[in-house]
Amino acid sequence: MSRALLVERPGAHRLVERDPPEPGRGEVLVRVAAAGICMSDREVYDGHRDPGYVRYPLIPGHEWSGTVEAVGEGVDPALAGRKTVAEGFRSCGSCERCRCGETSLCAGGYAETGFTEPGAFADHVIVPARLLHPLREDADLRAAALLEPAAVIAAAVRAGRPRPGERVAVVGAGTLGLLAVQLLGASSPGGLTVVDPRAARGEQALRFGATGSVDPAGAAELEGRFDLVVETAGAPTTAAASCRLARRGGRVVLTGMFAPGAAGIDPVHLSLSQLEVRSVFGAPSSAWSDAVRAFGLGLLDPAPLITHEFPLERFADAIALVGGGDPKTGKVLLRP
Template sequence: MPAGGDRGTDRSPDGVNRSLVIERPGEHCLIQGELPVPGPGEVLVRVAAAGVCMSDREVYDGHRDAAYVSYPVIPGHEWSGTIEAVGEGVNPTLVGRKTVAEGFRACGVCARCRCGETSLCTGGYAETGFTEPGAFADWLTVPARLVHLLDDAADLRAAALLEPAAVIAAAVRAGRPAPGERIAVVGAGTLGLLAVQLLAACSPAELTVIDPRTERGEPARQFGATESLPPGAAEAAAQGRFDLVVETAGAPTTAASSCLLARRGGRVVLTGMFAPGATGIDPVHLSLSQLEIRSVFGASSSAWSDAVRAFGLGLLDPAPLITHEFPLERFDEAIALVGGADPKTGKVLLRP
């Protein structure tokens, strides 16, 4: 088991639900309550694993935009589990199936949803783990319409990373990679290494990963990258070279620098979450280079389907990205690792 893998205590008894609650920034507690009951159109899921990401750290630190979090909150938007019960109107054959589910509670009826752009829903923001109870718990309920079923043999540890994989699948859709193109991925964290796997499946002529942490180069190459470069070397050797640049780092300068890496008429997709004050994109360069720039926040239903399909086919293997696993009782250790400077820290999981 990876570092931090001592799960400490067994899962709570049936009928009891432990939940990790962030009551307000910097304050959390583990509570016990009754088992959630799935309402009409819902399923009850027993959580197998839940990923801890920078968005969770932002919630804990109080740095997430107030419009996108509601305290007190049970975090956990990256997760996998098994359906144990269904509510009224839900097919009972779902019971026992391994699953993941979309986080956005899209309305399904607005113009954007009807066009398939569920991540752009205008019906109001609601998302599992931010405004709705998430998966840092033994159990959770989610709308059955958001469920994506997995194969019976699926690795639920790895499947917990299908939420960030869906974000990358949305970026790949937006970027439209074609065989034989030169592609760069900026950032070699979880999103970046998932991007390498999906983009490698598109048969690029070159797939370059750019990250200041040279230790990330080897896993990037194992996943299909042809080379890895630190930012300075990339700017010197590859400026204006790439047909497609997928930015995943969210660092203060990476939106602007990613545009400089793209060739004239190239495409840039931004997936990183940028903080206020990040370096802006030069409008003169943008205009003269005729770049196509897209941004991604979350994932549509179709992108989720792409990620789950790639996972089932073996084109996407998130398991090697997992470096630490903790029980709910050790949340404070897990959250401390996320956003730290240790390049050996990859994906951190909570295992209820």
């Protein structure tokens, strides 16, 4: 039998047992090793996600790793037994945006594992084989479960185009922020400053390779000093604050998920400072390749971010920790 965590509607879940699903043509069946819980999953569970980006009833789980257990018709049999992760967006591969390599902007309609398609809060998950990113044989699958947020940050780094010697700031020291510190550190910045109100997170950022850490009050004294600012917090004021941190002609990349009512970016400051502002939602295939490559080379090590692990049966305890405000809570994993 194969178990799955089914969210029937906001606030209501149950563990179901079923026969293991069978992969169809072009698909693979993956035995899940670990699945991360992020704030998007909490929003799904609480019913706060935009209705256009979720479909109930749902098996959540978009951050995951596992081992290919079976392959469907038309799939290379050699994939069986391979450790892997997979892209979440079910891009069509044929629209103009996909053919330009911008698979996260697919015009074929939104579909994503764990939000509109069955996800990895389960013993098994089925995904199209074309979305797989196989890992090295010695890969740590526990750490690899964080390659989905790492791919988002890899997309932000691609958009930000860091150059050696530049002054870089990362706003927010959660999972995305700390992964950003690792990837941006590989570009040999002249300085890498992290902005976060939590002193403990700032100290962790220093251990991850940041050269400085300040709280938002301290950051106000650094406005206009950074060549590149990568925003990861998604807090009500951080988009506007990130733009103020950038120097004239600087670059800002927004990766946080903002709620309606967040402070807007001052258009006068934007135009007079000639800022380049980009946003990131998910990750295209190229960014996934970057993240998996960095992980395989040891440039990216997500394992220290993991603080809690739970079996599927304790999903209620796990989801309660996410977004609960405890500064000691980092990445929470489900281990089927």
